[in-house]
Amino acid sequence: MIGLALQFGFACIATAAMLNMWRLLAGPTRGDRILALDTLTINAIALIVLFGINETSATYFEAALLLAMVGFVGTVAYCRFLLRGDIVE
Amino acid sequence: MNPIAEIVVSLLIVIGGSFALIGSWGLVKLPSLMTRLHGPTKATTLGVGSCLIASMIYFPAAGGSFSAHELLITLFLFVSAPISANMIAKAHLHRQGWSIDPNPEDAIKGALPNTGGPTGWATFWKPRDEPDE
Numbered sequence: 001m002i003g004l005a006l007q008f009g010f011a012c013i014a015t016a017a018m019l020n021m022w023r024l025l026a027g028p029t030r031g032d033r034i035l036a037l038d039t040l041t042i043n044a045i046a047l048i049v050l051f052g053i054n055e056t057s058a059t060y061f062e063a064a065l066l067l068a069m070v071g072f073v074g075t076v077a078y079c080r081f082l083l084r085g086d087i088v089e
Numbered sequence: 090m091n092p093i094a095e096i097v098v099s100l101l102i103v104i105g106g107s108f109a110l111i112g113s114w115g116l117v118k119l120p121s122l123m124t125r126l127h128g129p130t131k132a133t134t135l136g137v138g139s140c141l142i143a144s145m146i147y148f149p150a151a152g153g154s155f156s157a158h159e160l161l162i163t164l165f166l167f168v169s170a171p172i173s174a175n176m177i178a179k180a181h182l183h184r185q186g187w188s189i190d191p192n193p194e195d196a197i198k199g200a201l202p203n204t205g206g207p208t209g210w211a212t213f214w215k216p217r218d219e220p221d222e
Binding site for chain 1: 095096098099100102103105106107109110112113114116117122125126129133134136137140141143144147148151153156158159161162165166169170172173176177178179180181183184
């Protein structure tokens with residue numbers, strides 16, 4: 001049963017990532033592209049966690065944690081660059 | 090593996106995947122950036138949190154040891170998602186200035202609504218001059 005649920009989850013998150021890619025390519029403003037990248041990172045975290053369940057291995061959580069932190073810092077850096085034209089003042 | 094734990098884990102995974110899909114669908118479907126912010130910041134964060142809780146239940150039930158890593162990721166995501174949404178909204182407001190909305194489909198055609206107080210929107214205030222030393 002978990003196998004079936006995992007298949008469903010993988011399919012959903014892969015579709016979500018493709019929708020994000022569409023918004024990343026099409027998004028009319030720069031804010032849209034930043035938002036799409038942020039959502040892509042969050043979906044990648046979900047994919048890694050589901051893959052960890054699939055493999056029954058706890059090795060992947062460090063990757064998920066790192067991705068969460070780097071994704072957040074990246075989003076803030078993009079927004080700061082848009083606001084100030086400079087990241088570290 | 091305990092059948093109740095199996096059902097709970099499967100249900101959480103299905104809920105998480107559905108919420109992530111709904112969030113990204115909102116990102117594609119909604120008309121302007123300020124409305125688009127709602128989908129990923131709420132639905133996707135909830136979906137990922139659901140997947141992480143599923144994995145937190147799965148590993149002790151499958152014979153492994155309990156670890157708080159997933160809880161850490163969930164807490165971090167739940168703290169960081171509103172902050173990044175706020176930053177994106179702020180960057181958007183400052184880029185569009187006071188009165189131009191580049192996506193007028195959401196019926197915000199004029200300027201931002203009046204704050205009702207003596208001061209305007211705080212994000213447009215000039216930063217105070219702080220002495221460097």
